Amino acid sequence: MSVLPLLSRRLTLSLLGSASLATITRARSADHADKVLRVGIMSGEDEDVWRIAAANAAKEGLTLRIITFSDYNAPDEALAEHELDVNAFQHGPFLQAQSAAHGFHITPVGNTYFAPIGLYSQRWKSLAALPNNAVIGVPNDPSNEGRALKLLQGLGVLKLSDSAGLLPTALDITDNPHNVTIRELDAGVVGRALPDLDAAIVNTDWARKAGIDIDRQRIGQETLQNNPYVCFIAVNDEDTHAPWVATLVNAFHQPNVRQALIDVYHGAIVPAWS
Numbered sequence: 001m002s003v004l005p006l007l008s009r010r011l012t013l014s015l016l017g018s019a020s021l022a023t024i025t026r027a028r029s030a031d032h033a034d035k036v037l038r039v040g041i042m043s044g045e046d047e048d049v050w051r052i053a054a055a056n057a058a059k060e061g062l063t064l065r066i067i068t069f070s071d072y073n074a075p076d077e078a079l080a081e082h083e084l085d086v087n088a089f090q091h092g093p094f095l096q097a098q099s100a101a102h103g104f105h106i107t108p109v110g111n112t113y114f115a116p117i118g119l120y121s122q123r124w125k126s127l128a129a130l131p132n133n134a135v136i137g138v139p140n141d142p143s144n145e146g147r148a149l150k151l152l153q154g155l156g157v158l159k160l161s162d163s164a165g166l167l168p169t170a171l172d173i174t175d176n177p178h179n180v181t182i183r184e185l186d187a188g189v190v191g192r193a194l195p196d197l198d199a200a201i202v203n204t205d206w207a208r209k210a211g212i213d214i215d216r217q218r219i220g221q222e223t224l225q226n227n228p229y230v231c232f233i234a235v236n237d238e239d240t241h242a243p244w245v246a247t248l249v250n251a252f253h254q255p256n257v258r259q260a261l262i263d264v265y266h267g268a269i270v271p272a273w274s
Contacts, residue, residue, distance in 0.1 A: 041088050125219070135180070146166055
């Protein structure tokens with residue numbers, strides 16, 4: 001039997017396989033060829049991260065138009081009003097609170113990262129040094145205030161009612177052995193108010209914007225394990241199964257985006273997909 005025909009058949013099959021793969025790739029790109037997604041994010045470091053995700057998406061024929069916000073309340077409203085197709089800035093308790101207040105029908109479709117909130121102080125070097133009657137600032141929006149109070153409970157500063165769920169307020173404090181005073185401030189202000197407080201709980205991005213030295217001034221922090229505050233990509237309910245959703249999520253769940261998150265946030269956040 002001649003070797004040439006066998007090699008020819010293998011070569012033909014290889015070429016056919018390559019042609020099929022090319023056809024599949026072109027078809028996948030063609031699915032999104034005219035699709036421009038308006039993606040709402042918060043201004044700042046996330047812009048650098050999403051620039052890389054957008055380049056990944058473009059390779060699959062999906063164009064991302066990144067729209068930035070400075071008000072945390074705006075991206076969900078814009079998504080619900082179909083001024084956005086996607087947003088990526090929030091965690092579950094925040095969306096839960098927004099949906100309860102405004103009747104939004106928004107669904108998470110893929111995790112992005114976990115940004116642990118921290119307890120910071122300029123006056124005290126450790127949690128143990130925090131005195132009785134300390135004044136502690138917390139964000140005043142429902143989800144972040146609840147998160148802050150749960151952190152204080154986890155650190156042993158106070159105790160909350162078991163019935164408070166994920167959205168406790170200062171009224172849900174059942175035990176305050178150190179007689180701390182909780183001062184509720186806007187999320188964008190609480191970090192800048194740190195010099196006037198004994199301590200403050202500040203979201204990572206706001207801590208950076210306020211000039212807080214995250215490593216040196218942090219005296220307490222959340223852990224990722226069993227934490228509901230993982231951030232995600234979200235869409236309106238009716239778009240949950242749209243063909244572009246998987247492409248978008250996959251564009252974010254890439255090694256270059258993972259590295260960008262670590263580099264841009266200097267290790268202060270944790271990529272939240274496996």
